[in-house]
Amino acid sequence: MSLQGNAMIGQSGGPSIVINASLVGAIEAARDTAQIETFYGALHGLDGILNEQFIDLFREDYELVEQIRYTPSAALGTSRLKPTDADLQRCMEVFKAHNIRYFFYIGGDDSQLACHKISQLAKSSDWDMNIVGIPKTIDNDLVITDNCPGFGSAARLAASAVQFVSKDAEAFGNCEVMEIMGRNAGWITGATQVGRQEERDGPHLVYLPEVIVDPDKFLADCHENFDKWGYLVIAVSEGFSFAESDIPTTSQKIDEFGHARLGGVAQALSDMIEEELGVRSRFDRLGNLQRSFGLAASQVDLDEAYAVGRDAVRRACQGESDVMITIQRKSSEPFVFECEDTSLMSVAGKTRVVPDEWINEEHNGITEEFIEYCRPLMVGRSEPMPVGIPHYPRFQKHVIAGKLPKYERE
């Protein structure tokens, strides 16, 4: 349905290096259509909607917006709020009060599920609005889309970081275990092997959450590689654990979505190696740099992120709703993609893990197909980096006043 009124956009979940490119793509597309009168930016995602914390994105300086396209992390702020039914009802009241006819939400599978619920609620309450989800997750675990904006840059950073710590481990003749984000899907961890140009380069072994590994086989593989290369580098997903083993590899903390806040597997593996091989082993965790380290941005990732933002607005204005934008790969070399869409129901709450056939038989590495899939997504920017310490702008934040009584969450 083609609608006239205001639009709103928010950013959700873990930020990425390119999530602002999606936001800017949406802002620039929205400027070009007369259907959108005021473009609301919700601060801190759903939190901002519930509490009517909005800024007017059309009043932001054009040059500043262009700079924010290349600014890592979520410029509107983000949220991990898991909405209750009452929260979703409140969202609808807010949308009605502000005549919001278009809603865009940049996030992962949890966020797409929230979008779908809002979409159903809009239908059942006879409020005409078009809702389009914009994909974002460094974990690359959304289904249907070829890849997720955010992944290419995180993969590029992780692969670069593993190359660098490999040089350090090789200089010492040590072992090194690098822990990489990924609860259920090992996309980023697997992608670190894209940086391995010779067999003696790290990472010699990678362990994804998808695989079952016997601790004895693990130690045997460590022995073999250390003996062969004189050093050993392992990349491991935070969600990896040994099968049927009581070796503790995870912490017990829980995040706001009810997911485990994982950590500690790199240290656990490193300790095992040190004990078994009798050589020094260190560990590193790439941590929050994976979502923010702009010096490692992928150009393809930036382009994809911008495109899905633009396309979301275009499709919503043409009447599409209850869909998420997807990336369709047309060719790998050169990398060419197009945007398509898919129903929110088809992606909401689903996780795409690394397929079995892209993991080697020994469960300690990835296949050439995985590398061919990832490599084109991990190409850096050709422009020179800033010679100063990187610094990025913030929105001017022209506030739009609330219209409803204050909301108290139950």
Add this chain to the structure above:
Amino acid sequence: MSLQGNAMIGQSGGPSIVINASLVGAIEAARDTAQIETFYGALHGLDGILNEQFIDLFREDYELVEQIRYTPSAALGTSRLKPTDADLQRCMEVFKAHNIRYFFYIGGDDSQLACHKISQLAKSSDWDMNIVGIPKTIDNDLVITDNCPGFGSAARLAASAVQFVSKDAEAFGNCEVMEIMGRNAGWITGATQVGRQEERDGPHLVYLPEVIVDPDKFLADCHENFDKWGYLVIAVSEGFSFAESDIPTTSQKIDEFGHARLGGVAQALSDMIEEELGVRSRFDRLGNLQRSFGLAASQVDLDEAYAVGRDAVRRACQGESDVMITIQRKSSEPFVFECEDTSLMSVAGKTRVVPDEWINEEHNGITEEFIEYCRPLMVGRSEPMPVGIPHYPRFQKHVIAGKLPKYERE
């Protein structure tokens, strides 16, 4: 004394992003003098000397050597061996067997001490040789020299990383504690404030090992900054601990030099903040990336490292010995430096901490003088970065055979 014969060079201690620039500076200077006949590269520092593991650096391809100038981490391999008297005697035997008349060792204060001891031993055993130390430490804690090659790049990486995780923390409205290398000296940690362009930018608070902080004052500062900016970013040195407090902030492991292998202070502070402020706090450790993350290399640091390597060979060939090359700053803007030298005794085993007057009165930040000192050292390279995953060459390693019976360490 001007001597004719062979020369040897080794790399020691923790690698840095620019330590190979020093090695290449030395190789290129050595090629230009007829006094040096064969240039031995000792693999893994003192370990390689004791075990006669050498390569012929003059036989390495010239173009490859030029590439290694920009390759992070120690291309010859490194060592943390703390030599015993017997080890030093063995070194002398090896030097005599291979007619080594020049010895260069790239390292920090422990390595300069080893050089000085070898120098004394050479004198007492009537073996004419010139020994010159080449400064290297990311910790920037050598005395007399204006700064230490390795520091500028580590500081640039740390400051960049803190800017990036600050964007992530700000997007969530969270707290973030970043742990940075530095046992006794907080140079790198302090330098992260160079990236702070506005008061609301992180890092809002920095804690160096040099300061005494009361836990209550720490929490009060956290409260104040979080309330003011809506997020909070702290940079802390691994060696920081509260005064007269039993809050555990360090691990108990010991490295090969007898130093504590520190870790855990970021997590300890983060847990305190989470409990006291009632908001989510995360922590990251920059870890081994500080010694190796080539994408953050400082051009000034690369230039300095190359210059001290060249100058060491030049001075040794002119007859100087038992000295370490130093950096003398001639001007900060533009940054101009010259190489000088100082006796090994004047630097060996000494540590330069951040001076009191460069730390603010509240003990939670640094002064403008500190920033003016650091900033010129942290300027990035103006060339474009590689668009692929960074990959670096290794030496061809033309082996020079040993001449002595195998050495067994006591």
